[in-house]
Amino acid sequence: MRAQVVNRQSLSGLAATLVGNGIGRFAYIALIPALIQQQWFSEAQASYLGVATLLGYIFGAPAANALVKYFERGNLVRWAMIACTLSYLCCAWQHGPLWWFYGWRTLAGVAGAMLMVLAPPMIVRLHQPQLKARVSGVVFAGIGMGAMLSGTLIPLLLLLSLPSAWLGMGAISLVATVLSWPMWRSDPNGSTMAATAGLRDLSQGQWVTLSLILFAYSFNAIGYLPHTLFWVDFVVRELQMSQFHGGFFWAMFGLGAAIGPLITGQLGDRLGVKRALVMAFTLKAFGVALPLISTSSGSLLLSSILVGAFTPGTVTLVSTYTLECVGLARHTKAWSMMTLAFALAQGVVGYVMAYWADGLSSYQPLFMVSAAALGLSIIAILATQTQPQPLAVNH
Template sequence: MFNRAALSGFCAMLIGIGLGRFAYTPLIPALIQDGWLSPAAAAYLGAANLAGYLAGALLGRGFATLIGDVPRALRAAMVACAVSLAACAIPAGLLWLTPWRFLAGFSGATLMVLAGPAILGATPPERRGRVGGLIYAGIGTGVAVSGTAMPFLVGFGLSTAWLCLGAAAAVLTAVAWTGWPADATPPANSSVRIPRIGWAVVPLLAAYACDGIGFVPHTLFWVDFLARELGLGLPVGGFNWGLFGLGAVFGPLVAGWLADRLGFKLAWSGALALKAAAVILPVIWVSGPTLALSSIVVGALTPGMVVLAAGRIVELVDPASRSRVWSLMTAAFALAQAGAGYGMTAVVSVTHSYVPLFIAGALALLLGSILSGLSPTRSPANCAPRI
């Protein structure tokens, strides 16, 4: 049962995040070149997806309570994401595309909030690490597949590319349809409440928000930066986006390995600093190897940061409060990335360059590294003994 449920979770992450969120990035150059959108409009459309993700992060648990059944809510979110991708095949401009990209973001966040807990709660403790790794590998797989397939599919037209994304999401929805644990129930008392948090968590909350800002340049503008601003073309942009996805597949495993050896505090602070260096690297030195290195490192540390942040919460927060503190951190991350998406879009519309965005992202990540180092290594009063 658990392998079947893990496959459903893998499909959910691939649909909601890998395709619904990240497949848009390699399409941006074609959307601009084919006249579907202006550069500013393409950036605003990407920000609309981030706004939808924020809404889903805040309301996803309530959505499951409203429906009354977690598997039903997950199926509805997958169907909605597939429909939103297919609807984008109609070239009707920004006003038409914006609500569909918002819906894709909302659906992706809902799947992120609900799928993992539903599956891991029905998984024996000794298998949760492996099952969780399989679930979240769907994100990187979606990025890798989209980076490889989208440059090829746009050769047949943008409408074809969008329809193929919708069809792929529909097939994955069918695969996942019956695999959810039967005993999954809506989260109890799912109204939005801000948990009481100790001072030790505040730097982590701020650092996670900084990560939400710092990863926006790569996850939203990377392919277009390579293809149009650097003049390297869509094939190079798509190739590097595939490398980003390859890094995202293995990032959680590498992050966990480092945390076991260095401790979560040092691993997270170091990872934020390393990510800052990888974000600023293409501004300082443009070459094939440096672009590939930037793609792989930022890709690996995009889902890798989730592992490290969750580990720090376990170290610093008592078990009864961890779920609500994690929800607050997820909302802070979503708010930061949505705000950064709109803010950076405004900068692009004025400067007509992505370079300032990578500089800002690197500075935010560096600040996050400093903030994460301000928290104590562990909080004996709140934390259970480390196993």
């Protein structure tokens, strides 16, 4: 492949992979009101099942680092995609015990984290440095497509039955798996360098910047939790809107998530990654805080799109900024550390929020906490100083 050309085949394969990942992670959110209303689970059980996916994310990043020493990356990506698909198909068993659902939702989180750690660096490595933010944008847009599909299709599938919704999402994930399967061939010439390069020889300035990015990314995980755990339930049960309204606003979240990484990728290449990241965190914080100001349909729509756009959009920029800080050879190791920190923050705080929400009469305090967390992310990025590291490109 010529260095100045975007590898469209690799990007389309990765986008299909992350569509399946987006469904595996986010479609459950659109199911929560129906699961409670049709008495599959209590309100607390439904919330904790959402957290189970986040907790699984904690184990996925170290699992990817451990398994990559013994198995080819392409095969690990394939196995993770299969796990995401099975997690939905197996949850269609209406009378299954609670531990069955906890197990499959946790596995979905583990598989999702493995995909996030392993897949993007394999693709970014194939492109020249001038395209790194744009390529990362295409990479993470697939997650938003998965969320958008879930928000659009789940209300329709629920007209049939809840098991049909589970099976429908599993079927879409299966199609994404099949479409992207040939792309994940073994990569003997390019996989080991990024997998084995450590971080011990980073300069003090690099360590400071990497720590600040890690801090910002961890608080970013807290910032998106109310929307990705309770947004549909907030719209349907707290605001007394219909399931279709909940599905519509979740689909708008997904639409934002599909276009957001493309926008932030362009901004990162044109304005610089740091400026683009500060802008993204600021707009995301505004979107999270909007329900505190107004719950009109217009405000809910804008909040859905903004938070949706800058959820994977900030991931795009953080991945690129980490790459600028540590260089290509250490990117996988550093990105794995970022993913683990993100997973710990969202898992622990997500559990606390689920426990807290069970005793609240409104989700509003959760939006307040998350908006404040994103404010801390903005401060951390403003404090960073980094010089782009030289990046080699595989031809």
